[in-house]
Amino acid sequence: MHPAPSIIIFTVFSGLGFGLLFWLGIGIPDISGWNALAIYFFAFASAVIGLVASTFHLGNPQRAWRAFTQWRSSWLSREGWFAVIALMTMGIYALGIIFFEYAASTIGFIGAIISLVTVFATSMIYAQMKTVPRWNHWTTSALFLTLAVSGGAILTGQSKTAAGLLLLAGILQVVAWMTGDTRFGECGSTIETATQLGGIGKVRLFEPPHTGSNYLLKEMVYTVGRKHAGKLRKWSIMLMCVVPALILLVLPANLFVGIIALLTHLAGTLASRWLFFAEAEHVVGLYYGRR
Amino acid sequence: MTDLPKLTQRKLGLVIDLDTCVGCHACVTACKGWNTENYGAPLSDIDAYGANPVGTFLNRIHSYEVQPEQGCAQTIHFPKSCLHCDDAPCVTVCPTGASYKRVEDGIVLVNEEHCIGCGLCAWACPYGAREMDAAEGVMKKCTLCVDRIYNENLPEVDRVPACVRTCPTGARHFGDFSDPQSNVSKLVKERGSLDLMPEQATKPINQYLPPRPKDKMVSSDQIETLLKPVAKEPKGFLSWLDKALDAL
Structure with a gap:
């Protein structure tokens, strides 16, 4: 699948934003005033930048509002709704925290849950694709969710929790790669079933x-860069999980260390997300004798 | 709405005879011609006279080589367009409702006024039936020439999809699969056809008739038998002529 930069930015940054909103919604960290304004601004900016980026690959972005109409059947439409509801709920909660030092914890909790559901809906846009066996698996959603809350944990300064979640994300990533590598072969689609000429x-x-x-x-049938996939996998898992986890566990917890951990994590996640698309093979390639 | 209809009143679609298709691409040209001038945005070509021409097509012909365990390989031409699936995954993923399946005849269509060009329906289709138009930014697909088949301004003979009308070998047939007495239902029953990629569970309407078994090469001793003299002694007119000439 073509790794469009707009989609990579969308999934990574909206994931980070909603992952951060999840922690903020359940009251971690306990802050108010200017500090709260800064962190909420970051969370909303990250989520909104991601959502805006997702419209860049559209052929007719001026009609993007129509994407809210088909929530009954379409994960993309649901993702749009959940994102808006999560941002609105968390917006109300944030106003209370920032300006009134009042935490409406029920609203915050609901906002936190909807933020996670938004990330889940994003992951389902890909995981629902039966035509892309590598994506069509629970690991897609598990990884998207774990990465989102890991990024949020780094940003909320929870060193130990973040390190644990990063290691979990690393394990899920390895499982996703290893099971994903054989899934196309196991899905049952071949050039023979595609053409139904296998009987001859x-x-x-x-x-x-x-x-x-x-x-x-x-x-x-995007095949560019696949030859570097092995090398990129090593780099991405080191940067996405191992290095930030070590930084958070070993170095003293302060803002600078947190920023370094976040930047390495983001670099690794961007690489991993690039691979998520570039390595994914669509069954239509079978008609072209390619994958 | 992008919910699929529970039942369509008719199931219009194509039967493509892989035994008869010669891979001339006339259907591709007819399709591009008709659909560029009629329903929806034209099918654009980009860099048409340059080094890397690409364009939007609703029908493409692949050619395959099939090697049986014994004997010669066969070349089979394989036209491919939208199969108008009963369980069309391209319809349910659409976030805007632009992609829909018609209740009255089962045709899967795109409302180009509502299409945002996200491309998700093309991802969901296992057959590569949908192509995003690079000039218009909307998804294009086979309409089963919805603007021909009901068009009373056309002579009745022309009220079939352009690809069917143009096929010089009669390899393409158009009809209603929900009617067991229709030409397409009879062909499917008679020749035995299979769904493409059944494991994708899309329940395609369009059907492909498999190539008929090829004649077998006769063995050398069979040829010898065939070449043996059929009569030792001449008979009839030739025998009389032979004798008459001898007697001269």
Whole structure:
């Protein structure tokens, strides 16, 4: 699948923003006034930047509001609704904290839960795709959620919790990669089932429909950079999980250390998310004798 | 709404005969021609005369080589367009309701006025039936020539999809699969067809008729039998002529 930068930014930054809002909603850390304003600003900015980025890849972004209409069947539509409801609920909670030193903890708790549900809905946009076996698995949602709350834990200065969550994310990432590598082979789709010519014999593409490329190949049979996948996996898991976890456990807890941990975590997560798309193979590739 | 209808009144679709298709691409050209000038945004070409031409097509023909365990490989031309699935995953993922399946005839269509061009429906389709138009930013797909099949301004013979009308070998058939007496239902029953990628559970309407078994090459001793003289002694007119010429 084509790793569009807008989608990578969307999933990583909205995940971080809503992960942070989850912790803030359950009252961690216990702050108010200017400090609260700063951290809520960061959370809302991160979530909104992600959501705005997601409209950049649209062919007709001026109609994006229509995406709110099909919540009954579409995860993308649900994601939009949950995001708006989470931001509004947490906005009300934040106003109380920042300006009135009043924590409406029920509203905060509801906002925290909806923030997590938003991240889950984001993950389901991908995990629902039966056509992309690598994504079509519980690890997609588990990883998206764990990464979101890990980033939030780093930002809320919970060194030990963050380190634990980062290690959990690392384990989930390895499980996602290892099980994902064989899932296309296990999904049952082959060039023979795609063409239903397997009854005659072994099928191979003799001639593609056109000599040039097309939308399908660019969007769904993206093979650029796969040869570096092994190296990138090592780098991304080191930066996303191992290094920030070690920094948080070993170094004294202060703002500077937190920023370093967050930046390495973000760099690793961006690399991991790039791989999430670039390594994902769509079954339509079978018609082109490619994956 | 992008909920799929529980039941469609008819199931319009295509039967494509892989035994008959010669891979001439006439259906591709007819499709592009008709659908560029009619329903919705034109099917654009980008860099059409340059080094890397790409364009939007609703119908593409792949050619496959199939190697049986014994004997010669076969070349099979394989036209592919939207299969108008009963359980169309492209419809339910659409966030705007632009993608829908019609209750009256089962055709899967895109309302281009509502399409935001997110591309999710193309991701959800296992068959590569949907292509985003690079010029218009909306999703394009086979409409089963919805603007031909009900068009009373056209002569009746033309009220079929452009690809079916143009096919010079009669490899494409259009009809209603919900009617067991329709031409397409009869063809499917007679020739035995299979759903493409059944494991994706999309319940496609369009059906592909498998290539008929090829003639077998006769063995050399069979040829010998065939080449043996059929009569030792000449008979009839030739025998008389032979004798008459000898007698001269």
